Structure formats: structure tokens, C-alpha cells
Amino acid sequence: MNKETLWTKNFISVSASNFFLFVVFYFLLVTMPVYALQRLGGNATEAGLLTTFFLISAIIIRPFAGQWIEQFGRKTILISSQVIFLGASLLYFLPDTFGMMLVIRFIHGIGFGMATTAAGAMVAEIIPGSRRGEGMGYFVMSTNLAMVIGPFLGLTAMRQWGSSVMFMICIAISALALISGLLVNAAEHKHTARALSIFQVKFNPKDLFEFSALPIAVVGAFFSVAYASILSFVSVYAEEIHVGEAASYFFIVYAIVLLLSRPFTGKWFDRYGANVIIYPAIFLFAAGLLLLSQTGTAIVFLIAAGIIGLGWGTLFPSFQTIAIQEASPQKKALATATFLSVFDLGIGLGSFIIGWAVTGMSFSMLYVYCAVYVLVGLFVYSLLHGRQAKKKHQMEKGEHQVV
Known part of the structure; x- marks a missing residue:
């Protein structure tokens, strides 16, 4: 084929x-x-x-x-x-x-x-x-x-x-x-919408949000709270532990790991289903945060960057793919909007929560708590999508065997 x-x-x-x-x-x-x-x-x-x-x-x-x-x-x-x-x-x-x-x-x-x-x-x-x-x-x-x-x-x-x-x-x-x-x-609509119709938006919740995308969007937002701690404070943390010169390389290592892993993780998602990819990625994300909390050298700091890149860098595209797959063809645009909006809310809320939290604890302890928080996400994902995904994959597998 x-x-x-x-x-x-x-x-x-x-x-x-x-x-x-x-x-x-x-x-x-x-x-x-x-x-x-x-x-x-x-x-x-x-x-x-x-x-x-x-x-x-x-x-x-x-x-x-x-x-x-x-x-x-x-x-x-x-x-x-x-x-x-x-x-x-x-x-x-x-x-x-x-x-x-x-x-x-x-x-x-x-x-x-x-x-x-x-x-x-x-x-x-x-x-x-x-x-x-x-x-x-x-x-x-x-x-x-x-x-x-x-x-x-x-x-x-x-x-x-x-x-x-x-x-x-x-x-x-x-x-x-x-x-x-x-x-x-891009193939556009055959009909021509009136220019004034851009102001005739519908405020019905069903027209503003794609509800099939909400469960996985909430999962993505949950994990984005922990990711906000990386976006907002990893460079400050690097200065605190005296590896400031390595801070600029954190996301470079992160990106390199993404480039090396992407040919495999995406294919495995398509072949084996979401759970086979997402559960290990959650553990990797937590492990990277835990290692980051304990680092005292530039080398360990950058190793943590690679592990976080492999974990979170696999989770985010997987969540967005699920959001799109769950929606009907005519609702994929709205599913994308719903997922990104809820995810951005998670980033915004996470930045506020993390900023408030660091006033009462060290960055090292913050990343320990973030690692624990990510592990709790195992149950959040399982409850909102993982169990359904397992049943669906088993049904599809059974259908293929019958055929």
C-alpha cells in the first residue's frame, strides 16, 4: 500500500x-x-x-x-x-x-x-x-x-x-x-458569504466551542500549568543555581531532542494509539522536572532540558491531535480554536499561580512540586480521555482482526 x-x-x-x-x-x-x-x-x-x-x-x-x-x-x-x-x-x-x-x-x-x-x-x-x-x-x-x-x-x-x-x-x-x-x-467554500456576516456571530455555546475537544483541552491546560514554570522561570532558576551561562541553551537542547524524537513518536501515535505515547511522556515530563529540581551543574541542567523536551514536546502535539480527531470534519476549525483557547488559559493561570508560589518557596522545591503535579496528571488524563481511548483502540483492533 x-x-x-x-x-x-x-x-x-x-x-x-x-x-x-x-x-x-x-x-x-x-x-x-x-x-x-x-x-x-x-x-x-x-x-x-x-x-x-x-x-x-x-x-x-x-x-x-x-x-x-x-x-x-x-x-x-x-x-x-x-x-x-x-x-x-x-x-x-x-x-x-x-x-x-x-x-x-x-x-x-x-x-x-x-x-x-x-x-x-x-x-x-x-x-x-x-x-x-x-x-x-x-x-x-x-x-x-x-x-x-x-x-x-x-x-x-x-x-x-x-x-x-x-x-x-x-x-x-x-x-x-x-x-x-x-x-x-486551500479549497474554499463554494458559496460566498456576505462581508457583513462577519459581525453576525453566534453566541450559542455550541457555536463558540467544540465540546468534543473540551476534555482533552482541559487535560492540556492542566499540564500547561507545570509547563508555565519552565517558560517563566527556568532562566531565573539557572541564575540562582549558578549555571546562568547554560540557560540560553536550555531550549536549544529541548528543540534538538524534539527533532530527533519526532519521526518516531508521531508514527507510534498513529500505529499504536494515544495511550502508548502519552502515558510514558507524562512520566518523562515529571522525571525531567524532578531532575531539574536537583541539578547543580550545567550538564545535569541540560539533561533535564532534553528529558522535558521529550516529555512535554510529545504531550502537546498529541493532545492537539486528539482534539482534532474527536471533532467532526466541519467542526475541526472550532475544535482547534477550543483547544488553543483552553490551553492558553492554562498557561496564563499557570504563570500567575507559579509566580505567586515562588514567593514562598525555593525554585528547587517548586520544581519538585511541579513533578508531583504532573504525575497527578496521569489520573486526570485517564479519567478524561485515557480510558475511552483504550476502549476505542481495543474495538478498532477487534474489527481489524475480524476483517
């Missing part, structure tokens, strides 16, 4: 577009708080609001983006949102007050939320059904790679060339996201 093609022009283009979107996201995630403190005269709390406003607008817009995708088509919404995203990038030169910058961050988040929803829905349509787990793994890897390149490029630009060059690079990368999106050939 011929193997269905995964690496098509469309798949590469939409993955590249997603990569550039997230490079800008992580680029600004690490530079905007510093810019707010140094150039806009904000305090630490206000600087944190720059990320909060961005994520809030992205979360709010995603359910509506899912509806608009069904009305106007995936590519139409992808390109429209990338135009908004690029336009917002052009505005960063203008504000001289903190309030104006918050407005721009809110607009930027709208473009980001719409674009990532459309890209996720589009790639779900492009990937062959028999290679869904493998394809989603590679697609999500574009996000993981952006998480490495974005912060590195952003901090380098700010330190070496200043904020003007930093924003120019942001504009250039946003333009690359738009160009990549234009290269995607």
Missing part, C-alpha cells in the same frame, strides 16, 4: 507560516517587558500586562475565528488575520505611553489568535488521515522551534541593535508569515 504524502507544498507553507507567527510571539514575549520598563516607564506589574492583554484578545477571538472559518474559508481568515498581525507589528514604533502600547498588544493578539486558529484548522485538513499524529507532531514542532529562535533573536536584537531594529525584525518576520500563508492552496 502506497504511503500518503505528508511533505507537500501546502503542509510546508502552513507550517512555515505558523513558525513565523510564533517567532514573533516569543520574540516580543521576552523583549516587551524590558522595553516597557526601560522606555515606557512602566513597573513590573504593568510590564506583565503586555503579555496578558495579548493573550486575552487571542483567547477571546478564537471561538469567533472558528465560526468565521466555516463562513469564509480557512485561507481567507488566515490571510486576513496575518494582515492584521503585520499591521499591528508596524504600529510598535508609534506609542510613547504605556496605555497606547496595551491597545496595540490587544490588536496584535487578535491577529495572532485568528491566524493560529486558521493555521491549525488548515493543517488538519491538509494532513492525510493515516498520518495525523505524525503530521501534527511536525506541525507543532514549528511552534517548539520558534520558542527557541524567538527569544534568542529578540534578546540579541534588543541588546545589540536597540528597539528600532528589534521592531523592524518583527515586521520582517510578520511579512514572512503572510507570504508563507499566501503560498497555501
